[in-house]
Amino acid sequence: MKKAGINEFRYGLKRGLPIALGYVPVSFTFGLIAVSGGIPVWMAIFISLSNLTSAGQFAGTNLIISGAGYFEITLTTFIINIRYMLMSLSLSQRLNKEMNLPKRLLIGYGVTDEIFSVASMEKGRLNFPYFIGLIIGPVIGWTTGTALGAVISTALPDSLSGAMGIALYGMFIAIVLPEAKKSKPITLIVAISVLAVCLLRYVPVFKMVSSGFRVIIATVIGAGIGAVLFPIKDDTVSDEVKVEASAPPKETEKEKI
Amino acid sequence: MMDLTYAFIAVLLMATVTYIPRVLPIVIFRREIKSKYIKSFLRYVPFAVLGALTFPDIFYSTNNIYTAVAGTIVALFLAYKEKSLVIVAVGAILTVYITGLII
Numbered sequence: 174m175k176k177a178g179i180n181e182f183r184y185g186l187k188r189g190l191p192i193a194l195g196y197v198p199v200s201f202t203f204g205l206i207a208v209s210g211g212i213p214v215w216m217a218i219f220i221s222l223s224n225l226t227s228a229g230q231f232a233g234t235n236l237i238i239s240g241a242g243y244f245e246i247t248l249t250t251f252i253i254n255i256r257y258m259l260m261s262l263s264l265s266q267r268l269n270k271e272m273n274l275p276k277r278l279l280i281g282y283g284v285t286d287e288i289f290s291v292a293s294m295e296k297g298r299l300n301f302p303y304f305i306g307l308i309i310g311p312v313i314g315w316t317t318g319t320a321l322g323a324v325i326s327t328a329l330p331d332s333l334s335g336a337m338g339i340a341l342y343g344m345f346i347a348i349v350l351p352e353a354k355k356s357k358p359i360t361l362i363v364a365i366s367v368l369a370v371c372l373l374r375y376v377p378v379f380k381m382v383s384s385g386f387r388v389i390i391a392t393v394i395g396a397g398i399g400a401v402l403f404p405i406k407d408d409t410v411s412d413e414v415k416v417e418a419s420a421p422p423k424e425t426e427k428e429k430i
Numbered sequence: 431m432m433d434l435t436y437a438f439i440a441v442l443l444m445a446t447v448t449y450i451p452r453v454l455p456i457v458i459f460r461r462e463i464k465s466k467y468i469k470s471f472l473r474y475v476p477f478a479v480l481g482a483l484t485f486p487d488i489f490y491s492t493n494n495i496y497t498a499v500a501g502t503i504v505a506l507f508l509a510y511k512e513k514s515l516v517i518v519a520v521g522a523i524l525t526v527y528i529t530g531l532i533i
Contacts, residue, residue, distance in 0.1 A: 198514075198515075198516040199515055199516065202515075202516060202519050211432045212432065212437065213432070213434070216434070216437060216438065216441065219441060220441050220444070223441060223442070223444075223445035224441075224444055224445050224448045225448070226448050228476065228479070228480060229444065229448050230444060230448070232479075232483055233440065233441075233444040235483075236440075237432075237436075237437050237440045237441070238432075243439065243440060243443055246440045246443060246444060247443045247444070247446075247447055249479075250443075250444045250447050250448060251447035251450075251451070252475065252479060253475075253476065253479050254447060254448045254451050254452075255451055255472055255475055256451075256472055256473070256475055256476050257448075257451040257452045258451045258452075258454065258455050258472065259469070259472050259473070260452075261451070261452050261453070261454070261455035261456045262455040264455075264456060265455050265456045268456070274457065277453070277456045277457050278453060278457065280456060281449065281452045281453025281454075281456045281457065282449060282452065282453070284452040284453075284456075332527065332530065332531075333523075333527055335492065335493055335530070336492060336497075336501075336523045336524075336526040336527040336530060337523055338491040338492050338526075339488060339491045339492055339498060339501040339502070339505070339522045339523060339526050340519040340520075340522060340523050341491075341519075342483075342484045342487065342488035342491055342502075342505070342522070343501070343505040343509075343518045343519040343521070343522035343523070344515045344518065344519045345480045345483055345484045346484060346488075346502075346505045346506060346509045346518060347505070347508070347509045347513070347514070347515040347517075347518035347519070348476075348480055348515065349477055349480045349481060349484070349509075350506065350509035350510055351509065351510075351512045352477060353477070354510065354512075358474070359474070359477050362474050362477055362478050362481075363477050363478065363480075363481035364481075365478075366477075366478040366479075366481040366482045367481045367482060367484075367485045367486075369482070370481075370482040370485065370486075371485070371486055374486065384487075387482070388479065388482045388483055391478065391481075391482035392475060392478040392479045392482055393478075394478075395474070395477075395478030395481065395482070396471050396472075396474040396475045396477075396478040397471060399470065399471070399474040399478070400467045400468075400470035400471035400474060401467065403470065404466045404467055404470045405466060405469060405470045405473060406466065
């Protein structure tokens with residue numbers, strides 16, 4: 174039993190290694206951006222360790238740098254992370270019987286897009302040692318990359334760190350555009366959401382809406398209209414979500430956490 | 431100088447709302463969501479969020495709107511070519527840096 178556990182753990186480690194390597198350059202960029210925005214090095218590392226996510230922690234950190242309120246920061250981060258519920262739901266159906274509450278609490282921490290993808294590709298029930306092995310590498314990759322980027326950022330000339338402000342948005346574009354290319358609904362949803370956020374920003378009536386809430390309102394409008402116009406057919410949903418999320422990490426997909 | 435207490439509390443809040451959606455379904459729900467609308471909504475949320483976060487803020491992300499527009503165009507082009515996140519980000523940074531030197 175013990176022996177089998179060690180083997181499962183090792184197998185998980187092996188499966189997590191490519192994810193870990195894919196995380197380094199992305200978290201490196203995060204470390205650079207966070208520190209050039211005024212976040213201390215130790216806190217950038219702490220953000221990566223405690224959040225272990227890309228879009229959510231990027232957006233949250235962005236709001237911290239701009240001095241937004243707690244409620245805005247919390248709500249924006251939460252909305253971006255709602256998608257994890259789908260992945261965790263799907264994983265919850267696959268866990269083996271020995272997974273008690275503490276083990277489930279630990280595994281929950283490690284549900285990223287890529288870890289979910291790899292785990293859901295495995296055959297049969299998923300056990301605890303495997304998950305721990307799978308999660309450890311990516312956590313180390315994500316925090317180490319952040320630390321490197323954070324430290325190097327302190328040594329960058331001002332002119333270059335001024336240009337870093339666009340990096341985050343560049344990464345957002347890199348996440349969305351390839352998906353929008355493949356899917357008309359996604360293109361339309363992004364367009365609606367951008368249009369909504371622009372209206373909220375530039376139409377004087379909406380002046381009192383703060384930036385975090387603009388994003389939240391626009392998201393609900395965009396994704397809401399999308400869900401009504403293009404509901405994913407019931408029996409294809411699980412498949413489609415799975416195919417999208419569980420394709421073996423491709424060049425682009427490997428890097429969104 | 432950043433208010434560290436403020437930033438630290440904000441990070442803890444972020445960590446909490448990142449952890450909850452990940453752990454709740456594993457701990458509590460054992461059944462799948464049935465509504466195709468809710469499922470579709472959840473699937474579309476990340477794209478809507480990222481779109482709203484990026485535009486129009488990207489145009490104000492540097493000291494100069496022209497360098498930002500140049501960086502945006504390069505980012506769009508590289509992303510359309512399905513380059514990796516890092517390549518797109520670095521391409522945008524370098525474009526902003528170089529156009530900033532020229533302007």
